[in-house]
Amino acid sequence: MSTDQRAAPTWGADYIRTISPYVGGRPVADVAREVGIAEHEIVKLASNENPLGMSPKARLAAIDALLDATRYPDNDGYDLRHALAARLGVPAAWIVLGHGSSDILEMAARAVLAEGDACVYSQYGFLVYALAVQQAGARHVVVPAHDYGHDLPAMAAAIDASTRLVYVANPNNPTGTLASREAVEAFLHAVPEHVVVVLDEAYVEYLPEALRTDGMALLRRHPNLIVSRTFSKAYGLAGLRIGYAAAQPALAETLNRVRSAFNTSTVAQVAALAALDDAEFLRRTIDINDAGMGQLVAAFGELGIFHLRSHGNFILARMGDDEHAGARVNAALLRQGVIARPVGNYGLGAWLRISVGTSDENARCIAALRQALARA
Ligand SMILES: *Cc1c(COP(=O)(O)O)cnc(C)c1O
Numbered sequence: 001m002s003t004d005q006r007a008a009p010t011w012g013a014d015y016i017r018t019i020s021p022y023v024g025g026r027p028v029a030d031v032a033r034e035v036g037i038a039e040h041e042i043v044k045l046a047s048n049e050n051p052l053g054m055s056p057k058a059r060l061a062a063i064d065a066l067l068d069a070t071r072y073p074d075n076d077g078y079d080l081r082h083a084l085a086a087r088l089g090v091p092a093a094w095i096v097l098g099h100g101s102s103d104i105l106e107m108a109a110r111a112v113l114a115e116g117d118a119c120v121y122s123q124y125g126f127l128v129y130a131l132a133v134q135q136a137g138a139r140h141v142v143v144p145a146h147d148y149g150h151d152l153p154a155m156a157a158a159i160d161a162s163t164r165l166v167y168v169a170n171p172n173n174p175t176g177t178l179a180s181r182e183a184v185e186a187f188l189h190a191v192p193e194h195v196v197v198v199l200d201e202a203y204v205e206y207l208p209e210a211l212r213t214d215g216m217a218l219l220r221r222h223p224n225l226i227v228s229r230t231f232s233k234a235y236g237l238a239g240l241r242i243g244y245a246a247a248q249p250a251l252a253e254t255l256n257r258v259r260s261a262f263n264t265s266t267v268a269q270v271a272a273l274a275a276l277d278d279a280e281f282l283r284r285t286i287d288i289n290d291a292g293m294g295q296l297v298a299a300f301g302e303l304g305i306f307h308l309r310s311h312g313n314f315i316l317a318r319m320g321d322d323e324h325a326g327a328r329v330n331a332a333l334l335r336q337g338v339i340a341r342p343v344g345n346y347g348l349g350a351w352l353r354i355s356v357g358t359s360d361e362n363a364r365c366i367a368a369l370r371q372a373l374a375r376a
Contacts, residue, residue, distance in 0.1 A: 015137040022131055026339050037337040043364045045355040046341040048173065048314045050236030052288060055281040058237060061274035065267045073266040080269045083276055084244055088216050094246050096255045099263045101202055101230035101243025105167065106132045108198045108226055110258040112164045113138040120158050121167040122150040124175050124346055126200065129167040148308055149177030156190035166191065169200040170213065174343050174353040176310025181213045188222050196251065198226045203312035205234035205282065206289055211311065216246065223248045233313060234285050235275040242268040289313045292356035299366040303373060314355045323349035332372035338365050
């Protein structure tokens with residue numbers, strides 16, 4: 001019998017064997033070890049986390065919950081679901097909690113995709129969509145992007161009788177592009193009712209009111225719509241893994257059928273509840289992001305770095321003309337203790353995605369970029 005650990009796995013269906021597992025941003029400790037820089041000197045701008053950390057209120061609530069984690073969490077997440085419902089102006093039965101919103105994205109796939117069904121999403125769409133589709137043994141229908149953003153009319157046109165699910169990220173990660181309210185409304189209008197649409201609003205908190213699509217009003221008109229959101233980004237709770245979906249009750253119930261038992265911890269639930277109430281922290285988060293985005297954009301202008309206008313807490317910037325420019329500059333940044341996010345796995349090998357940090361972190365990143373590009 002072979003003991004070769006590198007042999008291709010022989011378990012699972014073909015569509016499972018061919019999955020490339022999700023690759024996240026490099027952990028700080030990992031990079032610190034590799035380049036010999038102290039952990040506190042490392043600047044991580046790789047995973048769109050909140051540079052302010054977490055809300056102090058959420059931290060206290062989480063610590064308090066940790067003092068006794070004997071009991072299973074409330075599998076219904078009663079308090080958090082009711083608080084979210086009150087905030088969003090929908091009934092609590094419309095809210096489903098997820099272990100991060102990635103969990104929601106996967107639940108949607110598990111709930112509605114059978115082997116051979118089709119799922120439509122955009123080129124440069126968030127990678128978790130492709131993984132969720134593949135786990136279900138479903139077919140990927142990847143619609144070419146328009147100017148790096150979702151081509152919603154083409155996505156609607158790509159829907160056929162075998163389509164069961166569509167993912168739309170707005171704003172999208174990694175491109176930061178935003179579809180207008182009108183475009184999203186026209187799209188939903190064009191999608192037949194047998195197709196579930198997941199509107200992934202992981203970055204909605206960063207949008208000024210005037211640019212927001214009113215997801216909750218859309219939910220009332222579209223029984224096939226799921227709006228997913230997360231506490232990982234603006235609320236600063238990425239490490240606790242909590243997000244949610246809002247949908248009409250029939251669809252919310254369908255998600256609940258495939259939801260893992262106790263998928264969100266007590267610590268995550270109470271921290272999210274407290275974070276939801278910390279308007280001041282959210283305000284500071286938006287302010288520091290606006291300022292940091294301005295700082296990065298100004299520096300890119302000065303350094304001649306082409307970038308896309310972003311509506312999130314990150315920015316996609318082109319590091320050169322060849323397919324390896326992103327990886328090359330990324331390596332140079334790592335040597336200087338700056339972790340950015342290569343996006344070659346999105347077919348964007350020339351680019352890097354850089355999260356917006358504090359002004360000091362952004363300055364470190366800009367200095368490292370200046371040096372990396374001067375050498376190139
Ligand atoms: C970060 C992100 C998510 C969700 O992350 P979770 O931590 O799982 O909540 C979902 N969609 C997009 C587009 C994202 O960038």
